[in-house]
Amino acid sequence: MKYKSCNLIQHGLCFFCNDLVSCCFSPNDQINGGHPPTIIHNYNGELLSKKGLFEKINEFNYIFKQGNCPRECLNCYKIEEKDWEEKQYINSITITHFSHCNADCIYCSNNLKKEERTNDVYEILPVLRDLKKQGIIEKGVELHIGGGEFTIYKECDNLLEEFALSGFANVYIPTNAIKFSDKLDLAIKQGNAGIIVSIDAGTKQTYRKIKRVDAFEKVVENIKRYASKGTERNEVSLKYIIIPTINDNLKEFKNFLKIAKDVGVKNIIIDVDARYSRLLNHNIDYTLLNIGKKYEEIAKASGFTTEMYSFFSQCEIIKTEKENIFNKIKNEIKYRYFNKLAKELYSK
Ligand code: SF4
Numbered sequence: 488m489k490y491k492s493c494n495l496i497q498h499g500l501c502f503f504c505n506d507l508v509s510c511c512f513s514p515n516d517q518i519n520g521g522h523p524p525t526i527i528h529n530y531n532g533e534l535l536s537k538k539g540l541f542e543k544i545n546e547f548n549y550i551f552k553q554g555n556c557p558r559e560c561l562n563c564y565k566i567e568e569k570d571w572e573e574k575q576y577i578n579s580i581t582i583t584h585f586s587h588c589n590a591d592c593i594y595c596s597n598n599l600k601k602e603e604r605t606n607d608v609y610e611i612l613p614v615l616r617d618l619k620k621q622g623i624i625e626k627g628v629e630l631h632i633g634g635g636e637f638t639i640y641k642e643c644d645n646l647l648e649e650f651a652l653s654g655f656a657n658v659y660i661p662t663n664a665i666k667f668s669d670k671l672d673l674a675i676k677q678g679n680a681g682i683i684v685s686i687d688a689g690t691k692q693t694y695r696k697i698k699r700v701d702a703f704e705k706v707v708e709n710i711k712r713y714a715s716k717g718t719e720r721n722e723v724s725l726k727y728i729i730i731p732t733i734n735d736n737l738k739e740f741k742n743f744l745k746i747a748k749d750v751g752v753k754n755i756i757i758d759v760d761a762r763y764s765r766l767l768n769h770n771i772d773y774t775l776l777n778i779g780k781k782y783e784e785i786a787k788a789s790g791f792t793t794e795m796y797s798f799f800s801q802c803e804i805i806k807t808e809k810e811n812i813f814n815k816i817k818n819e820i821k822y823r824y825f826n827k828l829a830k831e832l833y834s835k
């Protein structure tokens with residue numbers, strides 16, 4: 488049956504620390520502080536039955552089938568119109584219920600203070616093993632990791648064994664690469680795991696400013712090991728999150744590309760600090776957008792593949808003024824020297 492819906496509302500599970508939800512994309516969640524589509528409130532690692540799980544999932548999907556849209560999904564870019572099958576299964580899982588981390592990034596969207604971030608959360612492996620046993624999770628499932636730093640999460644090795652090293656899932660992991668994980672390295676080399684490392688800098692000083700830890704050399708060395716011989720495809724990506732007034736200069740970005748080349752990384756991801764764009768109601772300053780585009784061109788010209796992440800594709804460009812040379816200069820000055828938002832966000 489053809490209608491507008493979303494793969495994650497039908498086949499997605501996202502484990503938060505207190506709730507089980509469909510996704511972590513909800514635009515309403517991001518703008519209004521509401522919740523993504525919630526399957527179970529006050530969830531704490533209990534085993535799940537197929538009936539219990541799909542009752543709520545079907546409620547959401549019924550709204551889509553009627554040609555409407557659940558409030559939580561309004562304006563979501565993931566909605567697509569196509570023939571949706573009726574079969575009940577899970578093909579995308581996100582684990583984001585832990586928050587412990589060994590870095591302290593200036594842009595971290597985790598609202599907890601560093602000392603409050605924790606690994607002391609419910610165990611997820613028994614739940615996922617049970618869903619697998621019931622045949623609810625499909626082989627080839629995408630397993631996305633969020634939350635804190637996965638390599639120091641208590642179930643990291645066991646999850647990698649069960650899902651990546653066994654070849655059951657494709658696992659996508661953002662890691663800060665401060666700790667090197669042998670199991671993760673093996674999964675990367677096998678082609679069952681991909682990592683994204685945001686170093687956002689080309690120098691030790693800028694790295695320190697953004698990540699607020701002294702680990703630049705160690706991180707570069709660890710990325711080199713992950714990306715070393717045996718890494719078949721683009722399993723290791725380096726990310727540059729543009730942080731207005733901190734790393735938005737060409738010299739820094741070119742140093743970053745040099746490091747990427749030296750360590751053998753082939754794919755570059757460019758993004759903008761999500762909180763900055765969120766405060767602009769998911770828009771990006773015209774000047775910042777041009778900076779991102781320019782970085783992409785330079786990376787491509789240097790032989791890298793590139794991805795422009797969510798906040799470039801999702802955001803509407805502020806197009807209040809036509810770009811002539813006068814406006815360009817005016818916008819540049821406004822962005823660089825009178826950026827109240829950046830000052831407020833990054834002065835803490
Ligand atoms: S439409 Fe968007 S908000 Fe709704 S489940 Fe899909 S990804 Fe999540």
Ligand code: SF4
Pocket residue numbers: 588589590591592594595596597634635636662663
């Ligand atoms: S590495 Fe990730 S989880 Fe850790 S502080 Fe940085 S953004 Fe947050």
